[in-house]
Amino acid sequence: MRGIFITMEGPDGAGKTTQIERLKEYLTEKGYDVLLTREPGGTVISEAIRGLLLDPEHKEMKPSTELLLYAAARAQLVGEVIGPAVEAGKAVISDRFVDSSVVYQGIARGLGVETVYAVNRPAIGEYMPDVTFLLDLPAEVGIARKKNQAELDRMEQESIDFHKKVAEGYRTLAARDPERILTVDATLPIDTICDMIKGKVNELLAG
Numbered sequence: 518m519r520g521i522f523i524t525m526e527g528p529d530g531a532g533k534t535t536q537i538e539r540l541k542e543y544l545t546e547k548g549y550d551v552l553l554t555r556e557p558g559g560t561v562i563s564e565a566i567r568g569l570l571l572d573p574e575h576k577e578m579k580p581s582t583e584l585l586l587y588a589a590a591r592a593q594l595v596g597e598v599i600g601p602a603v604e605a606g607k608a609v610i611s612d613r614f615v616d617s618s619v620v621y622q623g624i625a626r627g628l629g630v631e632t633v634y635a636v637n638r639p640a641i642g643e644y645m646p647d648v649t650f651l652l653d654l655p656a657e658v659g660i661a662r663k664k665n666q667a668e669l670d671r672m673e674q675e676s677i678d679f680h681k682k683v684a685e686g687y688r689t690l691a692a693r694d695p696e697r698i699l700t701v702d703a704t705l706p707i708d709t710i711c712d713m714i715k716g717k718v719n720e721l722l723a724g
């Protein structure tokens with residue numbers, strides 16, 4: 518039996534990691550074999566590419582290089598981890614997926630949504646998420662949260678205008694595909710967000 522593929526998306530600092538951990542616990546309690554992964558990363562090769570992408574020293578990186586590296590990391594993750602896990606009937610939860618490229622590279626960097634899909638088609642094949650949660654919050658709030666936590670990576674160091682384009686880009690994407698992309702207000706309390714996500718996942722599993 519084919520498994521289920523869930524992705525978590527949102528601007529930097531939206532709190533994806535906490536929600537993913539909670540959802541994993543919940544699905545595990547329900548008896549699912551859960552596989553957690555993250556982008557860029559999740560395999561040895563993809564984690565090495567993550568290092569290239571997020572190193573704050575790599576300020577000279579061209580937008581097209583960035584697009585191709587995210588897609589390359591994704592191709593390896595889908596081929597090595599996500600595809601086999603879904604085929605084995607697992608519940609796969611990924612911290613970011615192709616929607617991140619559509620928004621960050623396609624919209625915020627301005628490379629164009631169609632270009633992003635074209636480049637990513639060979640990377641993702643038939644593996645589009647069954648459901649995607651968008652943790653929506655104002656760019657300023659997300660970046661302020663990040664600044665409190667750790668040193669900012671290359672993407673997080675981008676201008677506030679860039680991050681505003683990201684937040685707005687996600688809203689546009691969700692409005693275009695409301696069947697798959699479910700928006701949750703990430704400024705709500707953690708437990709409230711968690712309950713909303715669980716409710717939606719239950720509906721999906723029942724349907």
Ligand code: TYD
Nearest residue numbers: 529530556557587613614617618621672673
């Ligand atoms: P992430 O690991 O989610 O960062 P953090 O855990 O610190 O919030 O993502 C790393 C960064 O890469 C994030 O700024 C978003 C960016 N990104 C893209 O620009 N394109 C992509 O396709 C992906 C997957 C991530």
